[in-house]
Amino acid sequence: MEKISFFFSAIWDTILIKHQEGIFNTICLAVLLGLPLLVILTLLFICCHCCWSRPGKSSQQPERNKKKKKKKKDEEDLWISAQPKLLQMEKRPSLPV
Template identity: 70%
Template sequence: MEKVGSFFSDIWDTILTKHQEGLFNTVCLGVILALPLLLVIALLFVCCYSCWSRPGDGGQRPGRNKGKKKRKRKGEDDLWISAQPKLLPMEKRLSLPV
């Protein structure tokens, strides 16, 4: 316990020494000491955001309806790329003079 108290006492002495040396040292020391706290806050925010903002449909789990397929709406195109692409008719292709 004495070593922990000594450690924080040494840190406080360093802070006071740097503060007495000038304003620039105080600002730099404040930024350096604030970076770990800012990192912890950012990690906490990212973790909470990723846990609570998962897309859901009314609280249902995504694995419940695996056997059911969605019905296609009218006018909804199939976005899969087919194995054989559709070719343009010859009349619609631009031709260059030879």
Template identity: 75%
Template sequence: MENISSFFSNIWSLIYSKHEQGLFNTICLGILLGLPLLVLFALLFVCCHCCWSRAGKTSGHSERNKKKKKKKKGEEDLWISAQPKLIQLEKRPSLPV
């Protein structure tokens, strides 16, 4: 128990001595002590966001599968041809020379 209290008293004496040295040291020390808290809050936010968005996607995904339309016999599949430039050249009107 004495080790823990001496640890915190040493940290407090360091903070107090840096505060006495000037405003710049106080600001830098505040930023350095605040960074772990900022990282902790960011990780907490990311984890909560991932958990909540994953729960929403699973329920929406099953509804989307139910609403898929079946392809009619007369419909063609859309696909990209192997030679798209040739098709574009055929559709382009020729320029008078």
């Protein structure tokens, strides 16, 4: 228990010494001590957001699959054919030889 209190006492003494040395040291110390807290809060927020925003398993899943299949059947073919390239080549003037 003494080691723990000595550790925190040493940290507090360091904070006081840096504060007495100047405002710049105080700001730097606050940023360095605040960054780990900010990282922990950010990770906690991300984990909670991911856990709570998961879609629940319900009876609507089969309907979603049906909708996806319908969309795939109704989609147009998006392949680009080679025919427009041939038309573009015909329109270009030939170079004199």
